Amino acid sequence: xxxxxxxxxxxxxxxxxxxxxxxxxxxxxxxxxxxxxxxxxxxxxxxxxxxxxxxxxxxxxxxxxxxxxxxxxxxxxxxxxxxxxxxxxxxxxxxxxxxxxxxxxxxxxxxxxxxxxxxxxxxxxxxxxxxxxxxxxxxxxxxxxxxxxxxxxxxxxxxxxxxxxxxxxxxxxxxxxxxxxxxxxxxxxxxxxxxxxxxxxxxxxxxxxxxxxxxxxxxxxxxxxxxxxxxxxxxxxxxxxxxxxxxxxxxxxxxxxxxxxxxxxxxxxxxx
Amino acid sequence: xxxxxxxxxxxxxxxxxxxxxxxxxxxxxxxxxxxxxxxxxxxxxxxxxxxxxxxxxxxxxxxxxxxxxxxxxxxxxxxxxxxxxxxxxxxxxxxxxxxxxxxxxxxxxxxxxxxxxxxxxxxxxxxxxxxxxxxxxxxxxxxxxxxxxxxxxxxxxxxxxxxxxxxxxxxxxxxxxxxxxxxxxxxxxxxxxxxxxxxxxxxxxxxxxxxxxxxxxxxxxxxxxxxxxxxxxxxxxxxxxxxxxxxxxxxxxxxxxxxxxxxxxxxxxxxxxxxxxxxxxxxxxxxxxxxxxxxxxxxxxxxxxx
Numbered sequence: 156x157x158x159x160x161x162x163x164x165x166x167x168x169x170x171x172x173x174x175x176x177x178x179x180x181x182x183x184x185x186x187x188x189x190x191x192x193x194x195x196x197x198x199x200x201x202x203x204x205x206x207x208x209x210x211x212x213x214x215x216x217x218x219x220x221x222x223x224x225x226x227x228x229x230x231x232x233x234x235x236x237x238x239x240x241x242x243x244x245x246x247x248x249x250x251x252x253x254x255x256x257x258x259x260x261x262x263x264x265x266x267x268x269x270x271x272x273x274x275x276x277x278x279x280x281x282x283x284x285x286x287x288x289x290x291x292x293x294x295x296x297x298x299x300x301x302x303x304x305x306x307x308x309x310x311x312x313x314x315x316x317x318x319x320x321x322x323x324x325x326x327x328x329x330x331x332x333x334x335x336x337x338x339x340x341x342x343x344x345x346x347x348x349x350x351x352x353x354x355x356x357x358x359x360x361x362x363x364x365x366x367x368x369x370x371x372x373x374x375x376x377x378x379x380x381x382x383x384x385x386x387x388x389x390x391x392x393x394x395x396x397x398x399x400x401x402x403x404x405x406x407x408x409x410x411x412x413x414x415x416x417x418x419x420x421x422x423x424x425x426x427x
Numbered sequence: 428x429x430x431x432x433x434x435x436x437x438x439x440x441x442x443x444x445x446x447x448x449x450x451x452x453x454x455x456x457x458x459x460x461x462x463x464x465x466x467x468x469x470x471x472x473x474x475x476x477x478x479x480x481x482x483x484x485x486x487x488x489x490x491x492x493x494x495x496x497x498x499x500x501x502x503x504x505x506x507x508x509x510x511x512x513x514x515x516x517x518x519x520x521x522x523x524x525x526x527x528x529x530x531x532x533x534x535x536x537x538x539x540x541x542x543x544x545x546x547x548x549x550x551x552x553x554x555x556x557x558x559x560x561x562x563x564x565x566x567x568x569x570x571x572x573x574x575x576x577x578x579x580x581x582x583x584x585x586x587x588x589x590x591x592x593x594x595x596x597x598x599x600x601x602x603x604x605x606x607x608x609x610x611x612x613x614x615x616x617x618x619x620x621x622x623x624x625x626x627x628x629x630x631x632x633x634x635x636x637x638x639x640x641x642x643x644x645x646x647x648x649x650x651x652x653x654x655x656x657x658x659x660x661x662x663x664x665x666x667x668x669x670x671x672x673x674x675x676x677x678x679x680x681x682x683x684x685x686x687x688x689x690x691x692x693x694x695x696x697x698x699x700x701x702x703x704x705x706x707x708x709x710x711x712x713x714x715x716x717x718x719x720x721x722x723x724x725x726x727x728x729x730x731x732x733x
Contacts, residue, residue: 161539169536177550195575244460251453266468268720272689273713277474363671382560399561410556
């Protein structure tokens with residue numbers, strides 16, 4: 156049973172709010188299809204003939220393809236690693252809990268509370284001394300560690316919803332932890348794994364602090380690319396917008412698919 | 428049920444043996460995650476702490492040595508440090524107020540039943556998924572620019588002069604950008620919480636003739652109290668670390684008008700290479716975050732028990 160339909164002013168207000176919040180993104184999208192002259196026209200162009208030249212210009216820029224590739228590789232690899240480490244940990248905590256399991260879980264989440272800037276200096280120096288500055292490896296490791304607590308937590312809460320009897324029956328039949336995880340848990344929890352992975356990819360794609368501070372021209376992600384773009388090329392608005400649209404689009408699509416799950420993941424289940 | 432099983436196990440000796448080996452397996456599976464997180468949580472922390480007691484500048488590595496609390500002493504006596512603390516508090520508090528107020532409002536609007544609300548919801552939530560530097564640049568150039576920006580043009584339409592936002596109101600401009608990014612987060616969480624509100628309770632109140640304003644004040648807001656508290660705590664942790672938005676718009680300026688603690692540490696560490704001072708400020712940032720985290724983790728732990 157649903158609450159009754161909204162009043163007309165209520166619905167109108169909701170649409171106005173939606174439009175205002177979305178407007179900056181829409182305006183960026185429109186600017187991306189303008190010419191450079193059109194982008195800074197005064198009064199601003201609302202109706203115009205869309206052109207693709209800015210996208211072509213952004214893509215032909217030497218750095219762009221490399222940085223996009225970095226974003227894809229780093230977010231995917233760090234996510235796969237995080238899931239590989241979190242999966243057995245979450246299995247262990249959900250199905251073989253000990254007295255300390257809950258403390259362990261809370262402690263893992265608490266590592267998220269460390270402000271990155273508090274450890275900027277040592278991480279930078281460690282990366283420098285190990286030759287990992289400006290490498291994908293450094294960002295893969297950092298992103299994996301940043302997301303690991305969230306992924307463990309999400310997998311744990313999905314596993315907790317799976318009836319224990321199923322695994323216990325398998326255990327009776329002589330299936331060890333490895334076979335239980337691969338043949339039972341993996342298929343049973345695949346929606347949960349997918350949404351944990353989605354969240355990790357989004358967070359890692361949008362991660363800017365470490366990407367800007369640990370990389371230069373080789374391993375930077377799109378976040379670092381756009382941030383550096385701002386200095387000399389800031390005035391080419393159409394090109395900047397086109398590059399931004401390309402950088403934002405995949406995550407906008409991913410994010411809108413997973414919005415509900417994100418709440419659970421981001422708030423550690425404190426809001427359901 | 429599982430509790431009774433484990434009690435039964437404990438009574439018999441062979442089963443006890445079995446459970447001990449099970450526990451070893453459980454720990455083996457858990458250990459990779461625990462070990463990497465422990466390394467990540469403690470090693471850099473201890474290094475920051477050690478550096479904070481040293482004179483250490485990457486430009487003059489030979490002049491390195493133990494200086495006790497001198498870095499902290501210098502830091503606390505510098506006006507730029509206190510400016511950064513005040514800027515941080517102003518930014519975090521202003522963004523929190525804006526996002527919570529707008530978040531409550533937007534979530535109530537979006538929780539209504541109207542045609543196409545799934546689309547409207549997505550439009551409101553979308554800014555959360557925009558890369559931080561992109562968000563900053565859209566606002567800085569396309570909207571706030573005094574010559575070609577849309578807002579300047581709108582102001583001119585109504586006869587007002589264009590405003591050079593980042594020259595005259597840098598902090599306000601920054602707050603607007605960050606609030607735009609984080610309002611969707613508050614809205615999303617509060618909307619989720621609203622959907623767990625029992626519709627029959629609201630219906631009953633409506634039948635009893637409660638006005639909609641009263642329904643919001645007496646039923647909806649109390650229901651949202653806990654989600655709001657959690658949103659505030661989560662956001663504070665993230666807002667404390669706002670960085671890319673400052674770097675791409677103001678670079679902490681003009682002067683140090685938008686230099687927050689995070690940005691100050693970045694300047695000290697990677698522009699001045701003053702490792703000692705940056706680490707001391709880092710330790711203070713960690714303490715600040717821990718105060719917030721303490722309350723947040725208590726809320727999460729309470730939820731795990733429930």
